[in-house]
């Protein structure tokens with residue numbers, strides 16, 4: 001999928017398209033490293049809001065600020081990944097859109113939602129390029145919306 005960004009037109013259009021998946025306008029976009037961060041930044045720029053990178057296996061040991069951290073359930077590679085960011089980057093008044101390239105188990109998106117809730121902020125949902133959810137209930141429960149379903153690839 002990373003080869004898609006080589007196409008200039010697709011690169012220009014993907015941020016606005018992801019940003020249009022929900023009617024609610026976010027005040028901030030978040031995206032997990034690495035591809036979610038790249039796409040999230042494009043989406044935030046298209047929406048005219050800021051962006052927060054959800055970092056992987058990184059935390060307060062690197063600085064003195066307070067962090068929020070969540071460990072995923074088993075993801076598509078059966079890993080338990082610790083995601084987080086500095087607590088001060090999200091305010092309780094924020095409306096937060098998560099962006100990623102694809103979802104499989106949904107473990108990454110569930111951890112991102114938990115982080116947003118830990119900050120007392122409003123979670124809008126996850127916006128992905130490809131919906132490959134194995135547990136289809138998560139599509140509604142997260143919620144998760146996507147530009148493509150994996151069956152279309």
Ligand SMILES: O=P(O)(O)OC[C@H]1O[C@H](OP(=O)(O)OP(=O)(O)O)[C@H](O)[C@@H]1O
Nearest residue numbers: 033034035075076103104105106107108
């Ligand atoms: O629904 P899940 O099972 O959680 O899987 C989806 C996640 O996995 C991929 O990231 P990956 O961990 O491969 O990181 P990368 O973007 O750095 O390649 C993808 O970019 C999502 O973030």
